[in-house]
Amino acid sequence: MRLWCSLALVWAQELLPVVNIQAPGIQGIDRTVLQQMQRDIQQYLSNNRFSDDVFAPNERIKCFFNIVITALPSATRFEGTMQVQAIRPVYGSTYETLTLNFNDPDFKVNYSPTQTLQFSENAYVDNLTALLNFYAYVILGMDYDSFGLEAGIPYFQKAQQVLNLAAANSSEPGWQPGGNFLRSRYWLLENLLNNSYKEFHGIFYRYHREGLDKMHQDVQSAREKILLTLANLASFQQNQPNSILTRVFIDAKSTELMQMFQKAPVDQKQRFVLVMKQVDPTNYSVYESLLQEK
Numbered sequence: 001m002r003l004w005c006s007l008a009l010v011w012a013q014e015l016l017p018v019v020n021i022q023a024p025g026i027q028g029i030d031r032t033v034l035q036q037m038q039r040d041i042q043q044y045l046s047n048n049r050f051s052d053d054v055f056a057p058n059e060r061i062k063c064f065f066n067i068v069i070t071a072l073p074s075a076t077r078f079e080g081t082m083q084v085q086a087i088r089p090v091y092g093s094t095y096e097t098l099t100l101n102f103n104d105p106d107f108k109v110n111y112s113p114t115q116t117l118q119f120s121e122n123a124y125v126d127n128l129t130a131l132l133n134f135y136a137y138v139i140l141g142m143d144y145d146s147f148g149l150e151a152g153i154p155y156f157q158k159a160q161q162v163l164n165l166a167a168a169n170s171s172e173p174g175w176q177p178g179g180n181f182l183r184s185r186y187w188l189l190e191n192l193l194n195n196s197y198k199e200f201h202g203i204f205y206r207y208h209r210e211g212l213d214k215m216h217q218d219v220q221s222a223r224e225k226i227l228l229t230l231a232n233l234a235s236f237q238q239n240q241p242n243s244i245l246t247r248v249f250i251d252a253k254s255t256e257l258m259q260m261f262q263k264a265p266v267d268q269k270q271r272f273v274l275v276m277k278q279v280d281p282t283n284y285s286v287y288e289s290l291l292q293e294k
Contacts, residue, residue, distance in 0.1 A: 014053070015136060016060035017045040023069035023080075034069070036113040037078070041065065041132065048119045050136045051155070061143050062087045062096070065135070067107055082107040082131070086139040088146055088208075092216030097208070098252040099142040105183050106174035107131065122161075124169035134162045134185060141192065146208040150201045156192045163189055182247050191244050200245045203232050207253075223264055226257075227271055234278040250280050261290060 019042040021034045045065070064085040071079040086100040109128040118125050119133070137159035141152030163186065167175040174185050181187055191197050211226040237246045261272045269290050276287040 013046060013049055014051055014055050014061055014140060015045050016062050017042055017065060018063070019045070019065045019067070021067045021069065023072070026069060026072055029069070029072055033111075033113055037111055040111075040113075040117055041067075041128075044117045044119070044129070044132055045136060048136075050133070050140060050158070061139060063100075063139050065132075076110050076112045077108075078111055079108045081105050084135045084139070086142060088143050090208075090215065091213035095212075095215075097212055097256060099146050099208075100139060100248075101252040102135075102138075102185075102188065102248065103183055104131075104135075104174065104185055105180060106172070106185070108172055121158075122165075124165040127166070127170055127172045130162055130166040130170075130175075134159050134166075134189075137162065138189070138192075142204075145201055145204050147205075149205045150198075151205075152201070153193070156189060159189050160193060182244055184244070187244050188248065194243075197236075197240055197243050197245055199232070199236050199240075200243070200249075203229050203236060204249070206232075220265075220268075223260065223268055226260065227268065227275065230257075230272070230275045230279060234275050237279055246279060254280065254283065254286075258287070258290065262293065 019038050021038045021041075023029050023034060045063075064083070066083040066085075067080060068082075069078050069080040073079065081103060083103045084100060085098060085102075087096045088099050089096055109131065110126060111128055117129055117132075119129065121133075124130055137155045141155035141159065143152070144155060145152035163175055166172065173179060177186055178184075179186075191200075207226065207229040211222050211229060214222040214225065233246060233249060236243070240246075257272070257276070261269055264272065273284075273287045273291060277284045280287070
């Protein structure tokens with residue numbers, strides 16, 4: 001059961017999705033088909049259950065599926081990218097934090113407005129529903145991981161079942177090793193379930209529960225906890241340089257971290273910039289700019 005559930009609960013689906021589909025570079029595409037696909041995907045994610053847990057309506061996980069169609073090989077074949085984002089509330093505040101911000105480069109699906117998207121937990125139906133199921137479970141896993149230590153593992157295992165079924169029953173990209181390592185759904189899940197990277201789950205949990213969720217009590221102390229988890233992340237990155245998970249964390253948290261330390265004391269700013277030089281060296285100049293602010 002969710003950690004913030006009340007006793008009087010209403011049975012509801014887990015996700016509260018917003019789906020947006022665009023095709024900015026394709027001339028002559030039937031926009032009504034895109035609109036129908038958008039509605040069908042949103043209804044699929046909204047109406048199907050991906051767990052046995054009880055969610056009150058106000059506890060549903062806000063998530064965003066931003067799809068950009070870049071190629072239309074046929075009237076029913078759509079290819080492009082899909083950015084998946086999920087957010088969860090921060091305790092004691094109105095603030096919401098990203099738990100996932102992942103851009104999948106291999107959105108390649110067959111779709112017709114006349115078809116019905118069919119949910120199956122134990123069988124591969126088509127690539128579109130497989131993609132939606134996979135990311136629904138990953139969203140649940142990241143959300144649960146942020147509230148309980150390794151609490152997301154059962155949902156990552158469900159995503160693994162989706163991946164295995166898709167890999168065995170289709171030749172669509174993204175379900176097997178290869179491609180862009182840092183943007184591969186295969187490697188995202190492999191790393192989330194790899195025991196060698198188990199430390200990441202603890203880092204992710206402590207960042208949220210000991211850092212963000214304590215901000216309403218003592219901002220200074222909570223930022224110290226955040227700095228500690230970032231130091232742990234830097235150590236993780238040094239010991240596991242081939243893991244995608246550090247990038248996953250930074251993609252979700254970099255803007256938030258900049259805002260968090262913008263008004264921090266100089267000492268905390270300096271330690272933040274130093275640790276981010278290790279965690280995200282490519283963007284070091286962005287973090288260093290905090291030291292020039294007054």
